[in-house]
Amino acid sequence: MTGFPLPAFPLPAFLAGFGLSVVAVVVLLAVVFAVAVAQKRHSVIDTAWGLGFVVVAAVTFLASANDGDDGRRWLMLTLTAAWGLRLAVHIGWRARDGKEDPRYEDMLGDAPGSRNVYAIRRVYLPQGAVMLFVSLPVQVAMYAQGAVGWLGWLGAAVWLVGFAFETIGDAQLTAFKRNPANRGTVLDTGLWRYTRHPNYFGDAVVWTGLFLVAADSWPGVLTILSPALMYWALANKTGKPLTEERMGARPGYREYVANTSGFFPLPPKPGRGA
Known part of the structure; x- marks a missing residue:
């Protein structure tokens, strides 16, 4: 065989x-x-x-x-x-x-x-x-079945990156909103300088990590559509689009969209579209 x-x-x-x-x-x-x-x-x-x-x-x-x-x-x-x-x-x-x-x-x-x-x-x-x-x-x-292998531990490490990303992003946004001087303005520092949605991106990475832990042993690899659905929902359906629709009229947000990556973290570049 x-x-x-x-x-x-x-x-x-x-x-x-x-x-x-x-x-x-x-x-x-x-x-x-x-x-x-x-x-x-x-x-x-x-x-x-x-x-x-x-x-x-x-x-x-x-x-x-x-x-x-x-x-x-x-x-x-x-x-x-x-x-x-x-x-x-x-x-x-x-x-x-x-x-x-x-x-x-x-x-x-x-x-x-x-x-x-x-x-x-x-x-x-x-x-x-x-x-x-x-x-x-x-x-x-x-x-x-079987002990956790290298792919499972890699998944745990990927999970940790996503968890840290969304936790830090949420903390930065909370601190920003707590300051009355920031009312009506746009957060464009910290992780929010590199992606307009560090919390949503972190969520997607977390579920990629969990998928890798599952894929470490059969038939976990067959669950690939689960993290794919999470990515799609956060980036194209219930996460990013609804948030940006609500924020669209805020002063300075259009410039922020032009300069900052829409989902995946990238260095800010003036003139770059969403």
Whole structure:
């Protein structure tokens, strides 16, 4: 027999664990929806976004106890939980004023019929589906066989770069907004000098790192579309475009767009387009 035999993978156990993840996400979003209705603001789901991945990682970690490699299971749980909890705390603190996010006001303002039912269809169900799909590298890796190899540790290093990038970027933006003198101006220093969205870029790199950890053992490489979807959403759909639409009228933002990379960090160059 030629070639290298693929490591065994406990597919029935994985499918059972995936079913548990679906149930966990549905329960989480149901709780979030109840809180949103009580507070009359559906933007609370943004805080639950990171928490959802933590829940999926925790459920899959427990479900895979007798199947996956313990080293990879702990690594995936630790990396996912660190990213998800930091993001949840950051967004929750940012939204502590209790006001509805303008994005959701625009989306739900002209809802046909019940605003809450419309929110379920347009916000909760899509986010739940995306959460389960994007988290596939985490779920698959929990059941993967064999010790973590060089590609897995490379993935952890890539994750660390992305985590540092988004954490530092968020901290710089928070400090910028805290200064009243900066009201109505554009942050173009620190990491924001090299990319207009260091937080979104960092998120994308984090999920690239998690994918590499999964790809270290079969069949993790098959989850490549999960980080690809995260990249596409952040750069072309729900991240960068919506933020820039909201910022477009701010004085100096057009010049900032012309001089600063739209997503991937690059040296600023006057006259360069987005």
